[in-house]
Amino acid sequence: MNRLPPGPSRRRGPRPLALHLMLAAWRATAAAATAPCSPASSNGSTRSSGASRRWRSDEAAAQAEALARRLAASGHDPAEFGAAVIRELARQDRALIAGIAAYRRHPWQRTLADPPALWAEGGSRLLDYGATASLPAGAKVLLVVPSLVNRAHVLDLLEGGSMLRWLAGQGLRPLLLDWGWPGEVERRFTLTDYIAGRLERALAVAAAEAGGAVLLAGYCMGGLLALAAAQRRPDLVRALAVLATPWDFHAGDPGRARALAAALPLWEPALAFAEALPVDLLQVLFAALDPFGVAAKYRAFARLDPDHPRARLFVALEDWLNDGVPLAAPVARECLAGWYGRNEPARGLWRIAGLPVDPGAVRRPAFVAVPGRDRIVPPESALPLARALPGAVLHRPIAGHIGMAAGSGAEAALWRPLADWASAL
Numbered sequence: 001m002n003r004l005p006p007g008p009s010r011r012r013g014p015r016p017l018a019l020h021l022m023l024a025a026w027r028a029t030a031a032a033a034t035a036p037c038s039p040a041s042s043n044g045s046t047r048s049s050g051a052s053r054r055w056r057s058d059e060a061a062a063q064a065e066a067l068a069r070r071l072a073a074s075g076h077d078p079a080e081f082g083a084a085v086i087r088e089l090a091r092q093d094r095a096l097i098a099g100i101a102a103y104r105r106h107p108w109q110r111t112l113a114d115p116p117a118l119w120a121e122g123g124s125r126l127l128d129y130g131a132t133a134s135l136p137a138g139a140k141v142l143l144v145v146p147s148l149v150n151r152a153h154v155l156d157l158l159e160g161g162s163m164l165r166w167l168a169g170q171g172l173r174p175l176l177l178d179w180g181w182p183g184e185v186e187r188r189f190t191l192t193d194y195i196a197g198r199l200e201r202a203l204a205v206a207a208a209e210a211g212g213a214v215l216l217a218g219y220c221m222g223g224l225l226a227l228a229a230a231q232r233r234p235d236l237v238r239a240l241a242v243l244a245t246p247w248d249f250h251a252g253d254p255g256r257a258r259a260l261a262a263a264l265p266l267w268e269p270a271l272a273f274a275e276a277l278p279v280d281l282l283q284v285l286f287a288a289l290d291p292f293g294v295a296a297k298y299r300a301f302a303r304l305d306p307d308h309p310r311a312r313l314f315v316a317l318e319d320w321l322n323d324g325v326p327l328a329a330p331v332a333r334e335c336l337a338g339w340y341g342r343n344e345p346a347r348g349l350w351r352i353a354g355l356p357v358d359p360g361a362v363r364r365p366a367f368v369a370v371p372g373r374d375r376i377v378p379p380e381s382a383l384p385l386a387r388a389l390p391g392a393v394l395h396r397p398i399a400g401h402i403g404m405a406a407g408s409g410a411e412a413a414l415w416r417p418l419a420d421w422a423s424a425l
Helices: 017-033 050-055 060-073 078-105 152-156 163-169 191-210 221-232 254-262 264-274 279-289 293-302 309-321 329-341 379-388 410-424
Strands: 117-121 124-128 141-145 173-178 214-219 237-243 366-369 393-395
Touching: 017 078, 017 279, 017 293, 078 293, 078 309, 117 191, 124 191, 141 191, 141 221, 152 163, 152 173, 152 309, 163 173, 163 410, 173 191, 191 214, 191 221, 191 329, 214 221, 221 237, 237 410, 254 264, 254 279, 254 329, 264 329, 293 309, 366 379, 366 410, 393 410
Parallel strands: 141 173, 141 214, 214 237, 237 366, 366 393
Antiparallel strands: 117 124, 124 173
């Protein structure tokens, strides 16, 4: 298998690195503590014990049982389970370090140039992805709203892997609201400032460019922002698409949502100092959704040929993930306390400029994409929004949160269904 030669690191990540290494070490310590107690009997069947139950906090339980079955099937004494666990942990640690090192040395760099901007305000820009495309007369304008906590270019990731450029090739005119880095003004913004202010002004520019109401789409958190804007300005919105967008923040695991909200006092010193929630703290919150996922994907990356297209896609996505954007302190408080803590959207308590955000009031054609393998926005959180939007078209791809929009199967998972819906309006 090809391996990159030793060399200097080209990038940071995974961020925060210390957290992911500590999680891997914690997992290994917990696993090693179970080593004296084999989860398999001498005939290969599994049994429970207090120690083995501790493994069941993550995928290590299944790995332990599979390891014990392999030992029993090969005629080894189950007492060898402990030594086998230690060897497997050492192998996984080596694979994790190898994956991180290979990622940091990988030569790929994003080279796509941004299209021209139709409008700018503060650090935000409205990028026109139809400017360089051969579009038919009267092409439908699609304004896309990304999340506030990640760079907007996940929807324009790399050559051959850009949702927005692909949509332009299908005859739509995509405009991307790139929120940009929050400056001194934006760090005092509330969600009302972002939605009733900056987003509505960008929407007005898009509608003027289109000569009428436009299609409005929001990805992840951007779907909530787009929904609120569509309710407030139906004169500017022809149809609404919400993509992997949460609504019921307590669906599935309310305890986890409340725990995220309960951590808000811990972040207050950082919020007061920076007037924003820093990127590394945002990464900690995302890690809480899948504590061992980062280590698992870097172990898998260690096995990839660095020249394979999958390796380039992995690096592109990780570069994007590790190049996040701070979240304005007032917005961070609204989201953590209001959305995660009190579940205000699903309870009808979330307000923008005093107006309750009500999906039932959005009387426009709607498209709701709910990926089935989403760990960031679980399907049970997103599906209530599909039910609340009158007559919404529900699309349920077998994909993950990011893979649906920017993965190797994204064209089939989202791009083409979204283009077909827009064309049929």
